[in-house]
Amino acid sequence: MHPFLLDIGGFKLPAYGFMIALGYTAAIFYLYKSRAIACVSRDIEADLVFYSALAGILGAKAVFAVTYWSELGPDLASRCIYVFKGFPYGFVFYGGFAAGAAAFLFYCRRNKLNFLKTADHFAPALALAHAFGRLGCFLAGCCYGSPAGGAPGVVFTNPLCEVPQAYLGVPLHPVQLYEAAGNFLIFGALAWLSRRGLPRTLAPGHLEKVRGKGRAGGMILAAYMLSYSVLRFMIEFLRGDDRGGSWLGLSPAQALSIVAAAAAAFMLIKIRKK
Numbered sequence: 636m637h638p639f640l641l642d643i644g645g646f647k648l649p650a651y652g653f654m655i656a657l658g659y660t661a662a663i664f665y666l667y668k669s670r671a672i673a674c675v676s677r678d679i680e681a682d683l684v685f686y687s688a689l690a691g692i693l694g695a696k697a698v699f700a701v702t703y704w705s706e707l708g709p710d711l712a713s714r715c716i717y718v719f720k721g722f723p724y725g726f727v728f729y730g731g732f733a734a735g736a737a738a739f740l741f742y743c744r745r746n747k748l749n750f751l752k753t754a755d756h757f758a759p760a761l762a763l764a765h766a767f768g769r770l771g772c773f774l775a776g777c778c779y780g781s782p783a784g785g786a787p788g789v790v791f792t793n794p795l796c797e798v799p800q801a802y803l804g805v806p807l808h809p810v811q812l813y814e815a816a817g818n819f820l821i822f823g824a825l826a827w828l829s830r831r832g833l834p835r836t837l838a839p840g841h842l843e844k845v846r847g848k849g850r851a852g853g854m855i856l857a858a859y860m861l862s863y864s865v866l867r868f869m870i871e872f873l874r875g876d877d878r879g880g881s882w883l884g885l886s887p888a889q890a891l892s893i894v895a896a897a898a899a900a901f902m903l904i905k906i907r908k909k
Contacts, residue, residue, distance in 0.1 A: 658767025694734020780808030
């Protein structure tokens with residue numbers, strides 16, 4: 636589509652990187668505006684965003700490298716060069732989610748924060764940032780859809796985009812836009828739910844209510860995991876890029892979506908029983 640937003644005098648502004656930065660900024664702005672609900676300090680918020688985002692980027696790239704390792708080159712050196720040279724592209728969301736969640740948990744444990752309540756505060760921001768990231772995918776042409784056939788599709792013609800040569804000029808399912816729209820809807824729903832009752836401070840020993848009746852920690856996080864897993868499972872059927880193999884007719888992302896959805900459902904059941 637438009638892999639570079641600017642190309643002036645040798646300076647190129649990658650659309651994907653710009654949208655990632657925009658999503659990061661939008662997520663921080665949301666957290667800043669909603670801090671009164673969760674009573675999280677600026678320092679804690681900034682640290683959690685930085686360490687979780689850094690771990691998420693590295694985790695997403697690492698899982699991508701493991702998943703497609705045999706396809707990255709004929710030998711170890713060429714594969715490593717491919718991974719680092721093409722660092723701006725090639726990420727696996729669930730790898731980033733797992734690594735980011737691990738860093739998030741480690742920080743919360745180390746600083747004696749309630750992990751589930753803190754995660755509830757950050758979950759809408761993750762959906763918002765992810766939505767912008769998928770818009771970046773659309774502009775760059777990565778994570779593209781399969782041929783649309785008679786359905787409405789989008790045509791990529793720029794040879795610099797990530798769509799393979801064989802698909803240039805072919806109407807494809809705009810799966811990046813589908814997922815972006817889904818993430819924006821998830822963000823809106825989670826932000827609304829957050830304002831309906833989670834208003835306890837995050838540090839143990841400071842359980843002062845700010846507004847509403849409050850609710851058990853983990854509900855917003857579980858709602859995010861369940862809704863995104865369903866969205867991702869359905870969109871995978873329309874993806875046209877290499878999905879990293881198949882297991883019982885499902886892509887790895889679909890298998891992980893099932894696991895994530897089951898975990899989220901289990902969390903919601905436990906929360907409902909409290």
